Amino acid sequence: MVHGNYSEIQSILAERNIQGIDGLLLDLGVSSRQLDTPERGFSFTHDGPLDMRMDREETTTAADLLETLSDKELEDIIKIYGEERHYKKIVRFIRKAQGKGPLSTTASLARILSSAAKQPRPTRIHPSTRTFQALRIAVNRELDHLRTSLTDSLQILNDTARMVVISFHSLEDRIVKRFFQDEAKACICPPKTPICICGKKSRLKIITRRVVTPPAEEVKANPRASSSKLRAAERIYA
Numbered sequence: 001m002v003h004g005n006y007s008e009i010q011s012i013l014a015e016r017n018i019q020g021i022d023g024l025l026l027d028l029g030v031s032s033r034q035l036d037t038p039e040r041g042f043s044f045t046h047d048g049p050l051d052m053r054m055d056r057e058e059t060t061t062a063a064d065l066l067e068t069l070s071d072k073e074l075e076d077i078i079k080i081y082g083e084e085r086h087y088k089k090i091v092r093f094i095r096k097a098q099g100k101g102p103l104s105t106t107a108s109l110a111r112i113l114s115s116a117a118k119q120p121r122p123t124r125i126h127p128s129t130r131t132f133q134a135l136r137i138a139v140n141r142e143l144d145h146l147r148t149s150l151t152d153s154l155q156i157l158n159d160t161a162r163m164v165v166i167s168f169h170s171l172e173d174r175i176v177k178r179f180f181q182d183e184a185k186a187c188i189c190p191p192k193t194p195i196c197i198c199g200k201k202s203r204l205k206i207i208t209r210r211v212v213t214p215p216a217e218e219v220k221a222n223p224r225a226s227s228s229k230l231r232a233a234e235r236i237y238a
């Protein structure tokens with residue numbers, strides 16, 4: 001067990017004099033323990049401090065981001081990391097509420113998001129889902145750490161070692177899928193190039209031709225698995 005960031009996998013292994021590994025499993029995102037502990041501030045169904053730090057040795061919380069980011073920065077985070085199309089309206093509502101004082105609890109933010117989401121027809125997902133996901137990804141720089149850990153892992157995977165990644169939302173899965181496809185590709189010279197000048201070699205062989213999703217009985221037993229996607233690839237040294 002190591003308390004560390006998986007984007008530091010190379011240095012963590014080097015410190016333990018581990019040259020290479022034969023298998024890597026990345027189980028991304030937030031844990032049920034974190035979601036179900038109100039004090040961690042990840043959930044909009046429990047009231048708690050607006051925290052959302054996965055690593056509490058980090059300093060910046062979600063409440064800090066709401067206080068320090070510009071309107072544009074906050075709009076971009078909610079739009080891109082939350083894939084939320086009402087991002088401008090949501091930031092307007094947040095700013096209006098901050099006029100009465102800083103937002104410091106999950107319940108206060110969830111109330112604002114519900115009032116911003118007033119729509120004729122009830123929506124399929126809770127109005128807070130996307131903005132909470134966006135803030136969580138921003139607080140923990142989840143996508144940056146994911147990209148770094150994927151790239152750096154290639155250096156420490158032994159020949160035929162397997163990399164298996166379980167993601168929980170489309171932003172993560174898109175990064176993993178793209179990375180596997182790029183690393184599975186060999187020469188990327190323009191089609192008509194007579195001989196390869198790029199020198200690119202395939203570094204991964206994709207194992208999961210189709211993304212693996214949980215069977216119905218698993219989702220029934222564990223509804224939180226419903227959005228999970230598993231992809232696997234094998235390291236090759238061509």
Ligand SMILES: C[S@@+](CC[C@H](N)C(=O)[O-])C[C@H]1O[C@@H](n2cnc3c(N)ncnc32)[C@H](O)[C@@H]1O
Pocket residue numbers: 004005006007027028029030031032034054055140142145146
């Ligand atoms: C989906 S949960 C893992 C659940 C665990 N496999 C289990 O079965 O209980 C993901 C965990 O990864 C941690 N995590 C997220 N980003 C991380 C990172 N960049 N480095 C290290 N751990 C991270 C989270 O704090 C969370 O506890």
